[in-house]
Amino acid sequence: MINNLIKFFLYNRLVTFLLLVILVGWGLVTAPFNWQVGLPKDPVPVDAIPDIGENQQIVFTEWAGRSPQDIEDQITYPLTSSLLGLPGVKTIRSSSIFGVSSIYIIFNEDVEFYWSRSRILEKLNALPKGLLPDGVQPSLGPDATALGQIFWYTLEGRDEEGNPAGGWDPQEIRTVQDYTIKYALSSASGVSEVASVGGFVREYQIDIDPEAMKGFGVTLMDITKAVRESNRDIGAKTMEINQAEYLVRGLGYVKSLEDLESAVVKTVNNTPIRIKDVAFVSVGPASRRGALDKSGAEAVGGVVVARYGSNPMEVIENVKAKIKDIEAGLPSKVLADGRQSKLTIVPFYDRTQLIQETIGTLEEALSLEIIITVVVVIVMLLNLRASILISSLLPIAVLMCFIAMRYFGVDANIVALSGIAIAIGTMVDVGIVLTENVSRHLDMKKDQKLVDLIYEASKEVAPAIITAVMTTVVSFIPVFTLEAAEGKLFRPLAFTKTFALVAAILVALLILPTLAYWFFGFQPKNKRFRMVLNAITVIIGSVALFNGLWLAALVLIGIGVSNLFQLVKPQTEKYLKHSALIVALVAVNILLAEEWAPLGVQGSVFLNFLFVALIIGLTLGVFSLFIKVYPTLLNLTLKNRKTFLIIPAFIVLFGITIWQGFDKVFGFMPKVFGDEIRTAKLYSNLNHSLPGIGKEFMPALDEGAFLLMPTSMPHAGIEQNKEVLKMLDMAV
Structure with a gap:
């Protein structure tokens, strides 16, 4: 079957060409990198790190003014007990703080995210009457994960030039945030929730007068009832007058302080006792449990939470587009100094930067590996x-890997893309084996038809290539079986490496034979045609140089001039035999010096070029020397087999000692020679130098970002926390 596939694609080269074009175009469409190729984009979802959080849903319940103990006894415990019977629940955790109950329901990993939400909602709607206090209604948290917070912003007054102007009260800004911006951003595609942070929520406040209440005989319940019943509209029947129907309504919604002040609490001797007679009504800020600080000053803003399963990069772009749409309609005011202050949405956390830096690291690593x-x-x-x-x-197989990632639901992050980087070496080996075999057949059977020769060469190594690559793929099967957080962390790497290796097999066996036919078959014999072809190459290189593509110009002009020189003066061919190789090697070295810059960007390109050339020369020189002396070393080791085995045995022992630690490997020595050996200088030094390799679940990421998370004392109030946070922000 494999041979038939190789033969079909090799002998039907138009089909192979069309397949190659489709795969390259499709790969560019799904690539997670921001490549501008003029094609519609359907990229792989991109994030900085994999989401290793648990399959979790959160139930929030508010009961204003109640102590944590009351919350625990009357809300958290009854709710937790009721939710324990949900199907697929792994465990339930809860937290009770002042006025708020939070219940974290952890489901098994095989439970679908939205199915678990529907089960919770069914359970909450079927709670027995009287289980919770009157007026308390639990709510399900947003359909997002722990990594859902992708965009934070503040609302600030800015002048026409974009400079901070101020002039806005936190209460005013919070009102704009709650009733304008929050709803607008919530409509962006992929947004699960927009939560408001900071400022003050505007509310009507009634400060009762105990003496007046006592004098009028009014209780607190009377005032509460009067306020509740005064803020409502009443619907009635209809009336028909002159053949026209009119709706009868009782209008009673509170629209001003006067409406609330005029609400009747009770009537004494046909005299109404109003709220303003027993209390003082005003507009003020609601009590709060949190605040937002930016650079030492209190701020008002919001946080955008991405929906579960959405592409964070795409959601952020949608949010930015929505901000651009609404920013023209945000309110503004004229300040006392005549300047105009307009509310402006100012981002202060945008995960785009972290994602681009993290993915950019992998993109650079892949590029450097290929170079x-x-x-x-x-x-x-x-x-x-x-x-x-x-x-x-390499690029064809990597693009095919992106296609597989897109449709197998594997997000592009630093761990997933690392799988492609790890597979590069094996992918190159596949190409080298096939190409070297084709070259060997070309040297041995020059009289055979080229297409038949390439088919024979490809068929000969196909089983070896498939066996070698599938061995690596099979070795990763245990990684696919990992569960929980470790599975979410490492399974993407196993998927992408498998995708890359399978793509390499397909490219090597189905596409490379056709490319080899074109590459090795294009050898024009006519001298004049070859001169014209090389002259065109020089002209194209000159055009590239004129357009600033000097590296491409170097390659084209160098190869073209070299070939023309060999055609004009055939006696120079033996000296310029490898001139095209040298030109290509110099160009690739320059590209590597520019992209890698091992001496730093402050160093010149020339110095980086020399350093890269030195590293490559030394590395390849060592390998070349090893290839030359290998037969001698092999004979020497075979003649002295027992002596030579000491070296690998020592390496294995030393590796185990580094891994486990000297004291753990050689812990038997104190039992044999006595505990006093531990105090010996040699034993003590080795134990100190080889303590063993440490363990860490998450790899360290050095992307230039820091996270400061201060923790205050449990009894600290909000004003104290605000002051500490202000000083920390100013210090940072």
Whole structure:
């Protein structure tokens, strides 16, 4: 079957070409990187790190003014007991603080996210009457995960030039946030919730006068009832007058302080006792349990939470587009100094930067790996066509990997893309094996038809290639079986490495033979045609140089001039035999020096070029020397097998000692020689130098970002916390 597939795609090269174009175009469409290729984008969802949180839903319940103990006894415990019977529940955790109950329901990993939400809602709607206090209604948290907070912003007064102008009260800003911006941003695609942070919620406040209440014989319940019943509209029947129907309504919604002040509490001797007679009514800020501080000053803003399963990058772009739509309609005012202060949405946490920095690190690593691979292949094979053929496998296979990630639901993050980086070496090996075998057949059977020769060469190594790659794929099966947080962390890596390796097999066996036919088959014999072709290459290089593409110009002009020189003066061919290789190698070294910059960006490109050339020269020189002396070393080790086995045995022992620690590996020595050996200088130094390798669940990420999370004393009030937070922000 494999041979039939190879033969079909090799002998039907138009089909192979169309397949290649489709795969490249499709891969560019789904690529997670911000490549501007003029095609519609359907990218792989991108995030900085994998979401390793548990399959969790949260039930919030508010009961204003109640102590944590009351919350625990009358809300948290009854609710937790009722929710324990939900199907698929792994465990339930709860937290009770002043006025708020939070219940965290952890489901098994195989339970679908929205199915679990529907089960919780069914349970909450079927709670027995009287289970919770009157007026208390539990609510389900947003359909998001712990990594859902993707965008934070503040609302600030700015002048026409964008400079801070102020002039807005926190209460005014919070009102705009709650009733304008929050609803607008919630309508952006992929947004689960927009939560308001900071400022003061505007409310009517009634300060009762105990003496007046006593004098009029009014109780607190009378005032509460009067307020509740005064803020409502009453619907009635209809009336028909002159054949026209009119709706009868009783209008009673509170629209001003006067409406509330005029509410009747009770009537004494046909005299109404109003709220203003027994209390003072005003508009003021509601009590709060949190605040937002920015650079030492109190601020008002919000946090955008992305919906479960959405693409964070796409959601952020949707939010930014919505902000652009609504910013023109935000309120403004004229300050005392004549300046106009307009409320402006100012982002202060945008995960786009972290995602781009993290993904950019992997993008750079993949690019550098491919460039270094090209250098190694050029030098080791000394065949430019074969080098280009092998190097072409990498971008095609990586693009195919992006397609698989998109439709298998694997998000692009630092761990997932690392799987592609790890697979680069094996992918190159696949291309080298196939190309080297084709080159060997070309040297051995020059009289055979090229297409048949390539088919024979490909068929010969296909089983070995598949066996070698599938061995690596099978070795990752245990990673696919990981569960919980470790599974969520490492399964994407196993998926992407498997995708990359399978893509490499498909490209090597189905596409590379056709590319090899084109690469090795294009050898024009006509001298004049070859001169025209190289002259065109020089002209294209000159155009590239004129357009600022000097590196591409170097390659095209260098190869074209070299070939023209060999055609004009055939006696120079033996001296310029590898000139095209040298030009390509110099160009790739320059590109590597610019992209990698091992001496830093402050160093010149020339110094970086020399350093890269030195590293590559030394590395390849050592490998070349090893290849030359390998037969001698092999004979020597085979003649002295027992002596040579001491070296690998020592390496294994030393590796285990580094891994487990000296004291753990050689802990038997004190039992044999006595505990006094632990005080020996040699034993003590080795134990100190080889303590064992430490363990850490998450890898350290150094993307230039820091997270400061101060913790205050439990008894600290909000004013104290605000002051501490202000000083911390000013210090930072």
